[in-house]
Amino acid sequence: MPDESEGTTTLPVPPSPAVPTGYGRVFAVREFRAVFAAHALSLLGVIVSEIALSVLVYDLTGSPLMSALAFALGFLPYVVGGTVLAGVADRFPARRVLVVCDMAQAGCVALMVLPGTHIAVLLALRCGVAVVAPVFQGTRMATLADILGDGELFVLGRSLLRIVSQSALLVGYGLGGLLLIALTPRHALLITVATFCASAVLLRFGTRPRPARASAGNALVKDSLKGARQVLADRRVRALLLLFWVPPMFSVAPEALAAPYADRLAVGSVGLGLLMCALPVGTIAGELYAGSRLRPATRERIALPLVTFSLLPYLGYVLHPGLVPSLLLLLLSGAGSAYTLGLDQWFVRAVPEGLRGRAMALLTAGLMTIQGVGMALAGVVAEFAGVPATVAGAGALGAVCCLLLALQARRTERRDGADHHVTGR
Template sequence: MSAPALERPAGYGRVLAVPEFRAVFAAHVLSMLGVIVSEIALSVLVYDLTGSPLLSALTFALGFLPYLVGGTLLAPVADRFPARRVLVVCDLVCAACVAVMAVPGTGIGVLLGLRCALAVVSPVFAGTRMATLSDILGGGDLFVLGRSLLRIVAQSALLVGYGLGGLLLAVLAPRHALLITVATFLASAALLRLGTRRRPARARARVREGGGTRQLLADRRIRLLLLLFWIPAMFAVVPEALAAPYADALGAGSPGLGLLMCALPVGTVAGELYAGARLGPAARERIALPLVCLTLLPYLGYALHPSLALSLLLLLTAGAGSAYTLGLDQWFVRAVPEELRGRAMTVLSAGLMTLQGVGMTLAGLAAEAVGVRAAVAGAGVVGALCCCGLAAAARRTARPAS
């Protein structure tokens, strides 16, 4: 095949033309909306029951912290069992957990425990789903664009889901809103069961006995790629974590807070759509490391005390820089052995969520010490330096495309 043909992007239309991917895509939309609605409803329910802002906020934090447990202890599940079975069982477990939350009289301890259970299951589901995309779409450009579409759905669900959750809670009690989440998980399970083909487990016996996760992390190239996914994301969440006090400092009120929360996801969706639709695989790889080094630099603008409009522009620009993930996806799927792809994606998902939770926590501590603007600008400086170091190391370990 000629170089120009290889350079042409496959296009999102070709990905959506695959029937099995459409089933995975629709299931992802339903489960994402359900998760966001459940987070809002559970937070309100806990606050109604306790009157404690701390416990209400803890329901969100518990969505991040147990990811590390699920991603490390349960990562082998993604490869040891048929992917469709893992996905359907995860959805059914999540539906059962939320159904118990919706039962009147369920105590605070049980509610928070079930929230932890959802977060433990989530990385296994996310990793298995991403790995099965390589079975459905192959390991080339279609796979990268499929992952991109699922990330775009996740970012868009943040924009739609929080608004939808607020509207639902205006007309429904929190426990009734939780029943909608149960329905979305059950619908997702049905779509995956009926819309995807059964495939055998990915792992071979020698992988099960030899410790596939250790094998993954022993590879320097894979470790660096994981860090290139995790570290920028850890610093990128700082403005979102501090959006409320920053909006208050600007005197922007609730409308300003809403705009600040939306700017980064909008920029991310725009960047991914452009890179996926307009750039070919080779171009995405060429821009990946430069974008990793540049994506956090707009945060330095917070040191100049920008207006609301300029702050939104800075966040949009930073979000668009996350288009580097498409190039990283291409390298990651090339570096990971096929029989370990499920647990690799599970570890990737678990580390991403865990370090974003760490980033939010550190952002709060930094803002207490030096103020919101200095904390965001500092995240830009420190994050960019870390990213440049990782990018340099990744370039030295680059492997030729097969």
Template sequence: MSAPPQNATLPDAGPARTGYRGVLAVPEFRAVFAAHVLSLLGVIVSEIALSVLVYDLTGSPLMSALVFALGFLPYAVGGALLAPVADRFPARRVLVTCDLVCAACVAAMVAPGAGVGTLLVLRCCLAVVAPVFSGTRMATLADVLGDGEPFVLGRSLLRIVSQSALLVGYGLGGLLLTVTAPRHALLVTVTTFLASALLLRLGTRDRPARARDRREGARSGLRALFAHPRVRVLLLVFWVPAMFCVVPEALAAPYTHDLGAGSPGLGLLMCALPVGTVAGELYAGARLGTATRERIVLPLLCLTLLPYVAYALRPGLWVSLLLLVVSGAGSAYTLGLDQWFVRAVPEELRGTAMTVLSAGLMTVQGAGMALAGVAAEVTGVRTAVAGAGVLGALCCAGLALACRATEGRDGADRHMTGR
């Protein structure tokens, strides 16, 4: 399929200027960015509306909670089975198709006759498609911005929007449900997915598929990806800290109860980590150069979970908030890690790699939340969080050594750090 005339003038290369402003100056990135915002708002509204709808139909808190749980678990299935799709077909076609499939699934939820079982199955379908969409979009950023600093900053902007949406999105979704029924609120999600599809269709170029041979890409894409030692290590560096960092969030409700802080305290605890993450990303992206961002990856990787250890000292609410903000700010290492990853992955496997990365992140976070609950039942909330800090820091230290051992392999030399 050839590109329509209106897309013929879209730039192939990344921005000449650096910094967030230079990235946002690229028209094609602005289309991807706006589509991301719309999709994100739609997902947040659908999660809230669907959880309320399921609770109204069943009266079961467990069934309502399953709506959120099913947002994590099927990611592994989608990542494992559908990852090669991101490279076998043109990226724009994959992105638009994913948006249309999601819109169709949510539209089916709106039907009055849709029962609880149908709603949960459709929720699973959304979660299966999500890693393919996310991975393809991230790979597209490298096509739009190049695989240097503009790519890192573009990916950072998408993460910042995601974290910021957590701070305001659920509140706005709750307000929406005060003026409309849950099924009607789902129509907002249908609209956002369709608008995202339209933006991506008209605002991005129609580039060819990355895989040279579609059949070979489907047969051996994952095997070829995991054959690279450097790629395997970097995937673990993304995944392992994410599994431990969600522990305070998963245990925020019982921890708030122990503190006697009530609902306001719970809200503050849920916001602290995203606030720190956004602040760290903004500072690293706006104030640090490329070489510095890469140089701080391993030190921050080893330190970012250590604030959790202080939970063993039974801190009060405000100290706990400070610990979470500091830990969130430590995740600024991901900007340099993004650069290492895109440099290590062969271009023809970039879509597959980003899909696997996205699927793994959601899967390990879901597993981390579940394991946090089990640990808290056995040891108590504070001990579980402090234990996550100790064990997570040890794992991160091991991964830092593995990163050092694989430098220079798979074309992944850190030549931009001056080392």
């Protein structure tokens, strides 16, 4: 008998398209790609403006103090924008808020470019950019939850934005310095104007319109302060906010004191650059590993142990380590920052949607403000105790504070995060 299979053609089965995993799932969302690109562009503009403005102010005044003040003013007004203006994030459609914030910041920087602008006006415009920034960032974080949901994708998306921010610290200031070789500070500021405008275009046409999260019943300032009180009144949310804020206040000590420690070790500008880069490199590595290799449940399970132990490597400064051991300690501490992925999940789960924009703006404002406070306190203590003792003390005191906050967060934990005690849901 002839074989029944003769003459039969077996067609190849086309391979099924690969399903994105890890961070690839986030990039598969079109709206997130627009938010990600806008974030990278605006961050580049901010870094260029910080360098260019500090150089411009120094050129105009010849004063190191005024130049440093121009840089510091990028931190201090965050607390204003994150409290009295936070209501903007919820009472207006998110896309409109993002675009208007970008254009407002572009307008402030454009005025800096005008020749003959007085130094006081330059500093006031710098404050204007910093006041708008937490409103923009809080709105963007709340929008991220709208785009990606409040689960795993949101955590990975927020992690990616943090990774971009840390990476910008590694390369942005070097690129900004190179730009100033070819351009005057005022011309370099035009790059910032362009990046803010490009960010606005991406957000306007790359994201879809969504309604406001809350009604505009009260005056803006009153509504913002009411929202802050509602957020802080909840024990669970308050504990999570402190877990976001307190560790960075202590972790910035080695960066704030990198210059005097590099001088102590006699490692020159290269050593100083390495000391400044080690913590961000560790942070990027920790976030990438946790985001791509660990399951959501695992990231939540290790969050509190990590936040407790992340500052302990600083205790090694008691031994007055050389350059290589110092870099290893900073890398290890930076890697511990992977705890933020677990905190992100808990925070977005604990905050009602109607308060989400104000809560995110408050989180951003507090984080930026407390880092500035931590840098200042590290400098004051180092004047009397020296750099190694200051960094080691920051590690010890920070670890104790983090342990107490972790215990508080554990006591306020709610099953599945479903129980909301904050009013305004």
